[in-house]
Amino acid sequence: xxxxxxxxxxxxxxxxxxxxLLHGFLLTLQISFFAILLGLLIGLIVALVDTSERSKWTIxxxxxxxxxxxxxxxxxxxxxxxxxxxxxxxxxxxxxxxIAILAFGFNSGAYVGEVIRSGIQSVDRGQREAGxxxxxxxxxxxxxxxxxQAIKNIIPALGNEIITVIKETAIVxxxxxxxxxxxxxxxxxxxxxxxxxxxxFVAALFYLVTIYLITFAIKRxxxxxxxxxxxx
Amino acid sequence: xxxxxxxxxxxxKEYGRNKxxxxxxxxxxxxxxxxxxxxxxxxxxxxxxCINRMEEPxxxxxxxxxxxxxxxxxxxxxxxxxxxxxxxxxxxxxTVMENLTLAPVKLKLMDAxxxxxxxxxxxRHIGLLNKANSFxxxxxxxxQQRVAIVRAMMMNPKVLxxxxxxxxxxxxxxxxxxxxxxxxxxxxxxxxxxxxxxxFAREIASRIVFIDEGHIIEEGAPGEFFSHPKTPRVQxxxxxxx
Ligand SMILES: Nc1ncnc2c1ncn2[C@@H]1O[C@H](COP(=O)(O)OP(=O)(O)OP(=O)(O)O)[C@@H](O)[C@H]1O
Ligand SMILES: [Mg+2]
Numbered sequence: 324x325x326x327x328x329x330x331x332x333x334x335x336x337x338x339x340x341x342x343x344l345l346h347g348f349l350l351t352l353q354i355s356f357f358a359i360l361l362g363l364l365i366g367l368i369v370a371l372v373d374t375s376e377r378s379k380w381t382i383x384x385x386x387x388x389x390x391x392x393x394x395x396x397x398x399x400x401x402x403x404x405x406x407x408x409x410x411x412x413x414x415x416x417x418x419x420x421x422i423a424i425l426a427f428g429f430n431s432g433a434y435v436g437e438v439i440r441s442g443i444q445s446v447d448r449g450q451r452e453a454g455x456x457x458x459x460x461x462x463x464x465x466x467x468x469x470x471x472q473a474i475k476n477i478i479p480a481l482g483n484e485i486i487t488v489i490k491e492t493a494i495v496x497x498x499x500x501x502x503x504x505x506x507x508x509x510x511x512x513x514x515x516x517x518x519x520x521x522x523x524f525v526a527a528l529f530y531l532v533t534i535y536l537i538t539f540a541i542k543r544x545x546x547x548x549x550x551x552x553x554x555x
Numbered sequence: 556x557x558x559x560x561x562x563x564x565x566x567x568k569e570y571g572r573n574k575x576x577x578x579x580x581x582x583x584x585x586x587x588x589x590x591x592x593x594x595x596x597x598x599x600x601x602x603x604x605c606i607n608r609m610e611e612p613x614x615x616x617x618x619x620x621x622x623x624x625x626x627x628x629x630x631x632x633x634x635x636x637x638x639x640x641x642x643x644x645x646x647x648x649x650t651v652m653e654n655l656t657l658a659p660v661k662l663k664l665m666d667a668x669x670x671x672x673x674x675x676x677x678x679r680h681i682g683l684l685n686k687a688n689s690f691x692x693x694x695x696x697x698x699q700q701r702v703a704i705v706r707a708m709m710m711n712p713k714v715l716x717x718x719x720x721x722x723x724x725x726x727x728x729x730x731x732x733x734x735x736x737x738x739x740x741x742x743x744x745x746x747x748x749x750x751x752x753x754x755f756a757r758e759i760a761s762r763i764v765f766i767d768e769g770h771i772i773e774e775g776a777p778g779e780f781f782s783h784p785k786t787p788r789v790q791x792x793x794x795x796x797x
């Protein structure tokens with residue numbers, strides 16, 4: 324027990340260690356943040372293409388989306404990361420962080436697309452019909468009626484996806500990137516058990532707190548959205 | 556010559572191999588109140604929904620005031636064709652007031668102030684002015700349907716289509732909704748109503764149209780239709796429901 328205590332003290336008093344942890348944490352946050360943003364953008368496009376009416380203009384985009392989501396959802400994330408790193412972006416000096424963001428963003432986009440698509444489709448058909456029957460344009464019906472109702476269904480599932488991305492980014496340590504996970508392992512390389520367990524616990528705490536805060540924010544947003552339809 | 560507001564020629568609607576509307580010719584005169592009757596699954600809803608293209612007709616022509624309804628002009632045409640649904644379909648994320656004013660303001664038929672004033676007048680008339688800022692979920696079914704009817708009236712429609720407006724309501728609210736439809740009818744607006752309320756049909760209709768298996772098989776004035784039905788199919792139907 325003593326060893327643990329002294330290791331915790333050592334961890335928080337050695338500037339080098341704190342520096343490593345914070346650097347790792349920052350990289351985890353950077354990759355996650357931009358990957359989630361990219362995933363949202365791709366997911367939104369995929370969902371809009373998926374839910375659009377069938378016509379000769381949408382056949383090709385629909386097929387592309389279908390292939391994209393099938394491949395992404397049918398292969399392991401780690402493998403997608405390797406392919407991005409060692410095949411598609413096997414370019415010397417290309418910033419690793421960009422490759423990681425693209426890998427996780429493209430991965431997340433397939434799942435976000437599914438979340439948004441099912442959110443849109445779960446809006447009662449009568450809601451759309453009521454708007455169209457009044458002579459409103461498809462665009463206005465989507466913006467004023469379908470989208471606001473779909474968001475209520477989408478937010479909780481989107482929250483889960485954000486959390487998944489943050490945790491999944493830990494695999495960038497497999498391609499040698501210095502994220503929070505890697506920092507924990509790096510600092511911990513020592514002789515006794517305490518010296519590698521403690522940094523891992525601290526890293527776990529970083530992940531936990533981040534995810535707890537996000538969960539909390541999502542719950543707040545959900546509550547806020549629920550309230551806005553219940554007024555008597 | 557009486558003026559027709561709707562002229563429908565050779566209307567057909569198929570879902571795959573299921574022929575639901577099998578060639579309907581129909582004319583609707585200004586101010587008429589046509590009640591559409593028929594057994595379940597005969598195509599009454601589909602017929603009504605083809606008129607404002609909630610369902611795309613497979614073939615046939617529909618004219619509103621002589622002008623052919625097409626995919627190109629459908630938005631403008633729908634502004635003149637009000638529709639009241641069985642399940643009300645008030646927009647859940649909008650307040651009662653917003654439900655009434657969204658379309659007329661967005662489509663620039665009125666400015667926001669005029670639309671609100673008109674909406675207030677309607678809501679006062681149906682006794683729901685105190686619900687103006689409520690969301691639909693806070694209203695009973697009967698209240699929602701009455702709001703849905705005045706929402707359609709906000710557009711000053713040339714024709715109003717009702718698809719079983721009281722079928723989803725409890726007996727007590729049915730009376731309120733029928734009373735409002737009666738009032739709307741008295742303003743002279745042209746109407747088509749699908750309903751299973753035979754008493755109301757007889758009372759409000761200027762003409763009854765009976766649909767069976769996608770065809771109009773009999774039509775006539777309500778007195779004649781109910782007391783001397785001509786076809787065996789209608790005789791059988793009336794025996795069951797009356
Ligand atoms: N979207 C659809 N896809 C496939 N078939 C449909 C669709 N809508 C309606 N049908 C079919 O068309 C037929 C007529 O349906 P419709 O709803 O017009 O009947 P209805 O006369 O209104 O019946 P009810 O009195 O029960 O409301 C039914 O057999 C129904 O299954
Ligand atoms: Mg029906």
